[in-house]
Amino acid sequence: MSGPVVFALRFLLTVGLYAFLAWAFMSLWRDIKLQGALLAARKVPPISLTIARADLAPQVRHFAQAEVTIGRDPACECPLEDAAVSARHARLCYHHNQWWLEDLGSTNGTLLNQEKLAIPTVVISGDEFRCGETCFTITLAAAS
Numbered sequence: 001m002s003g004p005v006v007f008a009l010r011f012l013l014t015v016g017l018y019a020f021l022a023w024a025f026m027s028l029w030r031d032i033k034l035q036g037a038l039l040a041a042r043k044v045p046p047i048s049l050t051i052a053r054a055d056l057a058p059q060v061r062h063f064a065q066a067e068v069t070i071g072r073d074p075a076c077e078c079p080l081e082d083a084a085v086s087a088r089h090a091r092l093c094y095h096h097n098q099w100w101l102e103d104l105g106s107t108n109g110t111l112l113n114q115e116k117l118a119i120p121t122v123v124i125s126g127d128e129f130r131c132g133e134t135c136f137t138i139t140l141a142a143a144s
Helices: 003-041
Strands: 047-051 058-065 067-071 091-097 098-103 111-113 120-122 126-130 134-140
Touching: 098 111
Parallel strands: none
Antiparallel strands: 047 058, 047 134, 067 091, 091 098, 098 120, 111 126, 126 134
């Protein structure tokens, strides 16, 4: 084969390789953007907590975020004034299309339906849990 023919074949192979790489990166970029848009559009179903204590009238709090921290710390989404509650006592998280309740290593523990909570557990409407002297009743809205 002559020199110009080999050069032309090498040039075409190089152009083809770069075209393939550009197509592959563009496909990956589109998929990443699509997944990001899907995650951004995902809605967290709201959760309502009816908070009851012996010394206070029951109150209902509504939350629309994917994570609700309960404790004495004012930075918690659901701060409590209960001496038996830890600073960061428990957490409600929405993932895998379910709400989960988790004890955050509190001193007095968390009771879910009168049983001590040892591991993160799925909760449903009507479940009751207790942090210190405060009792919560969960009401879940239907996922849209």
